[in-house]
Amino acid sequence: MRSRRRALDQLDEERLLRLVAKGDRGAFDELYRRTSPWLAVRLRRRCADEQIVAEVMQETYLAVWRAAGAFAGSAVGGSAVGWLWTIAARRLVDAFRRRAHHAEPPVAAAGSAVVPAAEDEVLARTVGGDVGDALRQLAPELRQVLQAMVLDGLSVRETAILLKLPEGTVKTRARRARIAMREAMA
Amino acid sequence: MSADHASMRLIDEYARGDTTMAADTVWALEAHLETCATCRGRLSTAVETGVPGIAALVDTVRAGLEPQLDAAVRAPARRYRPRWVSAWMTPAMAPWLAMIVTVVVVALVLDVAGPPSLFGDASPVLLVAPVLPLCGVAASWSRGLDPMYELTASTARAGLPLLLRRTTAVLLVALPGLLVEGWLTGAMTAAQWLLPSLVFTSTALALGSVVGVSRAAAALVAVWGAVIVGPAWATGRVPLALEPDRLPLWGLLLALGVGAVIARRNAYSTL
Amino acid sequence: MTPTTSAVDTAPKTYAWEVRAAGLRVRAGRKMAVDGLDLSLGTGTHGLLGPNGAGKTTLIRALATVLRPAGGELELLGSSAGGIGDHRALRRRIGYLPQEFGYYKRFTVREFVEYMAWLKEVPKADIPAAVQRAVERVGLADRADQRMKTLSGGMVRRAGIAQAIVNDPVLLLLDEPTVGLDPAQRLRFRELLQELGRDTCVVVSTHLVEDVAAACSDVVLFADGRLVFQGPPEVLAAAGTSEYPGDSPLERGYSALLSNSERPGGTW
Numbered sequence: 001m002r003s004r005r006r007a008l009d010q011l012d013e014e015r016l017l018r019l020v021a022k023g024d025r026g027a028f029d030e031l032y033r034r035t036s037p038w039l040a041v042r043l044r045r046r047c048a049d050e051q052i053v054a055e056v057m058q059e060t061y062l063a064v065w066r067a068a069g070a071f072a073g074s075a076v077g078g079s080a081v082g083w084l085w086t087i088a089a090r091r092l093v094d095a096f097r098r099r100a101h102h103a104e105p106p107v108a109a110a111g112s113a114v115v116p117a118a119e120d121e122v123l124a125r126t127v128g129g130d131v132g133d134a135l136r137q138l139a140p141e142l143r144q145v146l147q148a149m150v151l152d153g154l155s156v157r158e159t160a161i162l163l164k165l166p167e168g169t170v171k172t173r174a175r176r177a178r179i180a181m182r183e184a185m186a
Numbered sequence: 187m188s189a190d191h192a193s194m195r196l197i198d199e200y201a202r203g204d205t206t207m208a209a210d211t212v213w214a215l216e217a218h219l220e221t222c223a224t225c226r227g228r229l230s231t232a233v234e235t236g237v238p239g240i241a242a243l244v245d246t247v248r249a250g251l252e253p254q255l256d257a258a259v260r261a262p263a264r265r266y267r268p269r270w271v272s273a274w275m276t277p278a279m280a281p282w283l284a285m286i287v288t289v290v291v292v293a294l295v296l297d298v299a300g301p302p303s304l305f306g307d308a309s310p311v312l313l314v315a316p317v318l319p320l321c322g323v324a325a326s327w328s329r330g331l332d333p334m335y336e337l338t339a340s341t342a343r344a345g346l347p348l349l350l351r352r353t354t355a356v357l358l359v360a361l362p363g364l365l366v367e368g369w370l371t372g373a374m375t376a377a378q379w380l381l382p383s384l385v386f387t388s389t390a391l392a393l394g395s396v397v398g399v400s401r402a403a404a405a406l407v408a409v410w411g412a413v414i415v416g417p418a419w420a421t422g423r424v425p426l427a428l429e430p431d432r433l434p435l436w437g438l439l440l441a442l443g444v445g446a447v448i449a450r451r452n453a454y455s456t457l
Numbered sequence: 458m459t460p461t462t463s464a465v466d467t468a469p470k471t472y473a474w475e476v477r478a479a480g481l482r483v484r485a486g487r488k489m490a491v492d493g494l495d496l497s498l499g500t501g502t503h504g505l506l507g508p509n510g511a512g513k514t515t516l517i518r519a520l521a522t523v524l525r526p527a528g529g530e531l532e533l534l535g536s537s538a539g540g541i542g543d544h545r546a547l548r549r550r551i552g553y554l555p556q557e558f559g560y561y562k563r564f565t566v567r568e569f570v571e572y573m574a575w576l577k578e579v580p581k582a583d584i585p586a587a588v589q590r591a592v593e594r595v596g597l598a599d600r601a602d603q604r605m606k607t608l609s610g611g612m613v614r615r616a617g618i619a620q621a622i623v624n625d626p627v628l629l630l631l632d633e634p635t636v637g638l639d640p641a642q643r644l645r646f647r648e649l650l651q652e653l654g655r656d657t658c659v660v661v662s663t664h665l666v667e668d669v670a671a672a673c674s675d676v677v678l679f680a681d682g683r684l685v686f687q688g689p690p691e692v693l694a695a696a697g698t699s700e701y702p703g704d705s706p707l708e709r710g711y712s713a714l715l716s717n718s719e720r721p722g723g724t725w
Contacts, residue, residue, distance in 0.1 A: 012223065025255070032251075036244045037233040038219055038226045041201050045212075050243060057247045059593075062254055066598055067589035070567060081220055087586045094590075097652055135210035143209050151216060155625065156466050157656050167470070167656070174467040258599065272572050277561040333559025337620065340521040340555075341576035342548040348576075455522075455544055 013080035021068040028065060035081060036061075039088055046152075046162070052095050060088040086153060093158040134184035142177040145170055192218060192225050194232070201232040201240070275355040278332040282325040283359045286318055290363040297371045309371060312428060313418060315364050316382035317410045320390055322356030324403035327454075331400060345455040346447070349399070353387060378428055381436040386410070388443030395450040472535030474499050475628050475658035476520060480529035483512075483519040489527065490515035492682035502654030504669030504690075505662040506711060507679035513662040514556050516679065517632045520660065521553040534627060549578050552626030554617045556633045556662075562606035566597055566616050569605055573620035591623040592616075596645060610637035618646070622653070629659045635668055647672035666708045670694075678714055685718045 008016070008030040016034075019027035036057065043053045064084065071083055135143060148159040149170075156174070160167045192215055199207055200215055219225055233240050275283070293311045325331045327349045338344050361380070368376055386406055393402035414425045426432070476498040483491040490512035507513050518524040519531065522544045531538045536547050560569055570588045579587055592601045595615040600608065608616065614637045621629060635643050650672040653659050660677075663669060669676055669690060676693050678686035686693060690707060697709025701716065 028255070032248060034223070034226060034230065036247070037201075037230040037240065040240045040244050040247075041203070041229065041233060041237075042216065042219075044240060044243075045200075045203055050239070054243055054247050054250075057243075058250055058254070061247070061251055062258065063586075063589050063593065063598075065255055066258055066601065067567075067585055069602075070571070070585035070588060079221065081226070083586060085220060086583070087589070090586065090590055094594075097655060132210040132214065135213055136208060138209075140209070147209075147213065151213060157625070157627075161656065171467045171469055178467075269571070269575070272568075273575065277563060334561060335559070336523065336555045337553070337558050337560070337573065338576060339523045340548065340551065340553040341573070342545045342578040343576045344548070345543075345545070452543055 017064075017068050017080045017083075018072045020065065021072040028061075031064070031080075032061060035084055038081075039084065042085070043088060043092060047092060047096075052092070052099075056088060056091045056095055059091045060084065063087050063091075089152050089154055090158070093154065093161050096161050096164075134181045137184055138177060138180055142173050142180060145173040146177040146181075149174055190218075191222065191228075194228065197225065197229050197232050198236055201229055201237050203237075274351050276326070276332060276334065276352070278328075278334070279322060279325045279352065279356070282322045282331075283356065286322055286356070286360050287363060289314060289318060289321075290360075290367055294367050294370065297367075311364065311367050311371060312379055313415050313425075315368075315379035316386050316428075317407050318364065319353075319356050319360040319383055319387050320403040320407055322360065323353050323387055323390055324400040326352035326356060326399070327394070328400035329398065346451045349391065349394075349454055353391065357387065375430065377433055378430060381433060381440060382428065385436050385439045385443055388440060388447060392443050392446035392450065395447070395453040470535070472532065473497075474532075475534055476660070477532040478530065481519070481526055481531050482528035483515050483524055484527045485512070485515040485524075490682055491519065493529070494679075494682065494684055496677065496684055496687070498658055498660065498675075498677075500654070500656060500658050501674045502650050502659045502661065502672055503675045503677050504673035505660055505677045505679060506664070506666065506669055507685075508715065509664065511680045512682045513679055514632055517553075517630050517660065517662050518555075520628070521551060521555075521630050522548060523553075545578075549624065550627040552621035552624060552629040554621040554631045554634055556636075558617055560605050560613070560616075562604065564605050565602050566592060566605060566608070566619070567601045569616060570620050570623050574623045577624040579624050587623050587625070588619075591619040594622065594649060595619045596642070611639060611642055614638060615642070615646075618649075627657060629653060629657050631659065631661045633662060633664070635663060635665060643668075666703075666705065666711055670705065670707045678711065680715055680718055683718075686714050 008019075008027060011019075011027075011030075013031060013034065016027045016031045020031060039060070040053060040057060043056055044050070047053055047056075064087065071080070135146075138146070144163060145159060145165075148154045148162055149156070152162075154162060156167055156170050159165075159174075160170045163170070165173075196207075196211065196215060200212065219229060233244070290311075293309075293314055296310045327335075329335045332338070338348075360383075364379065364383075365376060368379065390399060390403045390406055393405070394400075396402075397405075414427055418425045474497040476496065478494050478496045481491055481494040481496070482489055492512075494516070505513050505516070515524065519526055519538075520533065522533070522538050526539045529539075533547055534550060538544065538547065564572065567588060570591055571584055574584045574588055589598075589601075592598055595618045597612060597615050597619060600612060605613065605616065614634065618631070618634055621631065635646060638646060647668070650659060650661065654672075654674060661668070661673065673690060676686065676688060676690050677684065678693070686696075693710040693714065694706035695710065697703060697706055697711070697713045699709070701709045701712040703709035703712050
């Protein structure tokens with residue numbers, strides 16, 4: 001049993017998911033152990049209500065358990081973790097949809113003039129130096145929309161529900177954000 | 187690899203839900219965490235040691251999940267058909283494709299073992315080859331033959347591209363069979379039947395934009411039977427239309443058929 | 458983490474109504490089943506009520522772009538749906554459940570919904586998650602890997618609803634979706650309808666007045682190919698007095714408006 005545990009340790013998430021597709025509970029446990037804190041933190045930053053986060057997590061992992069085969073079987077492959085986030089983000093929107101009066105989403109950090117420390121600069125490579133600057137200069141309400149649509153991969157309608165904004169506002173802000181980003185990076 | 191990881195301080199702040207973090211940093215960190223297993227591991231550690239609220243949440247969810255996992259009925263994740271197959275053909279076409287294969291085999295048997303007097307000089311293969319693909323094409327976009335017609339007709343892919351995909355699948359089944367057969371029997375050159383069968387296929391598609399593909403195919407098969415096969419059977423000679431010197435005419439017809447399909451390309455989305 | 462949005466998605470909405478018909482005429486066989494219909498529908502759940510043979514199915518099929526209108530104007534999501542044209546972009550945003558639909562019996566529920574997602578041009582990478590979500594929303598998660606031919610009528614109906622919503626449509630057309638559902642499933646379905654109606658234009662054709670009362674924010678009463686009434690269920694209920702047949706205010710209102718609109722020599 002211990003050697004099996006170690007064997008699971010060695011696998012990446014895609015391989016784990018393939019095992020989950022075959023009904024392997026050990027692989028599911030390992031996947032949960034590795035990804036659930038990350039998912040919980042990320043969801044928590046988008047939804048202040050712990051009840052909703054718990055509900056979304058539960059639905060997400062249940063969906064993973066049931067649909068792992070479809071993911072493993074699809075030729076597109078892609079990242080298992082990215083797939084997990086896609087499921088969770090949509091479920092979060094669904095949870096908001098179900099609650100007419102849901103908890104307020106956490107407001108975007110108001111002041112964000114904090115200059116990143118030098119050690120964080122490696123990270124900037126992911127987003128790129130110019131992009132990072134442009135993002136920092138972006139008005140919070142524009143950034144919030146951009147984040148939901150680009151980073152979280154949500155559609156206009158889903159973003160509208162997540163941020164409790166009318167669809168038209170989301171569209172306007174998305175356009176303004178893009179223009180601002182383009183100008184800042186030019 | 188190791189140089190590209192986020193600092194522990196940053197991960198701690200992120201895990202605690204610190205709202206004073208710079209927005210671009212959070213963005214970069216979240217993007218990074220999605221692709222980096224090492225940093226996700228470090229985030230797990232940070233949660234365990236520093237954020238009891240989330241650690242408890244994770245455990246509660248896991249405990250609540252247990253009975254649901256047990257209850258979830260799981261059929262073995264078996265795929266009955268690869269996804270790409272559905273992109274090129276439908277189950278409704280399968281019997282017709284099987285029929286094409288059968289006809290090719292029967293024609294071959296007739297050619298080799300059949301009474302020579304049946305069609306005289308004309309090989310039966312030569313006589314069926316031009317209309318053979320039509321049978322499959324008819325089933326590829328048909329209200330009567332395809333149960334999923336109504337659902338398919340309302341989707342974005344419905345239209346000429348989907349029809350062409352399915353037609354290609356039919357041709358891929360029919361043509362190699364005929365090719366092998368022509369080569370085995372030596373009764374006909376490829377050009378002699380290949381062009382006519384492409385002409386019939388394209389004409390069926392062109393007419394199909396007006397009356398529906400299956401009706402067009404049926405009509406063409408009837409015309410072919412009456413004008414070519416009937417006389418050939420009666421006279422026992424290779425039909426005039428299939429003589430090698432008629433090839434330019436077939437070429438012209440093919441161009442006309444293809445042109446008509448292109449001109450009517452938008453008419454296929456609703457029938 | 459590829460940006461899934463494009464300039465098209467964030468372009469301002471150029472239309473006031475998801476569905477706008479003016480003098481719409483649609484033929485069903487020889488009969489002009491929709492004959493001079495003026496209708497505007499926005500976001501929300503619209504219950505399409507009418508006697509059998511009123512032309513509800515024909516109207517829904519025209520809205521699904523399966524039937525080409527014979528005359529008049531039809532605008533869906535801001536683009537014209539009349540005449541020959543390329544409806545590809547429009548169709549990506551439509552969900553349609555036909556009254557009777559065929560399916561490949563050997564497909565599993567998942568394969569069926571996946572195939573429909575492919576036909577609707579849902580991005581490849583999104584298909585597995587979108588299919589799972591749709592299947593869960595109609596409560597078929599436990600049956601997802603069973604073949605379609607093993608399902609009961611109600612389950613097939615729910616699989617049909619799953620395929621209709623798999624592409625997250627902006628315009629959702631459901632023709633008699635509650636046929637074959639048992640009472641518990643019907644309740645669940647009404648909840649789903651209300652949820653969908655928040656940001657989708659849902660058109661539900663039904664002959665069950667109680668479906669409309671429970672789940673619709675708007676009633677469209679349709680008879681002989683024409684619009685008889687459009688408004689909130691309460692207004693329809695108010696139109697009914699005790700002299701008209703029916704078990705509920707809404708049913709009496711329905712009978713009242715229909716008998717008033719009956720044309721001399723009407724066929725129904």
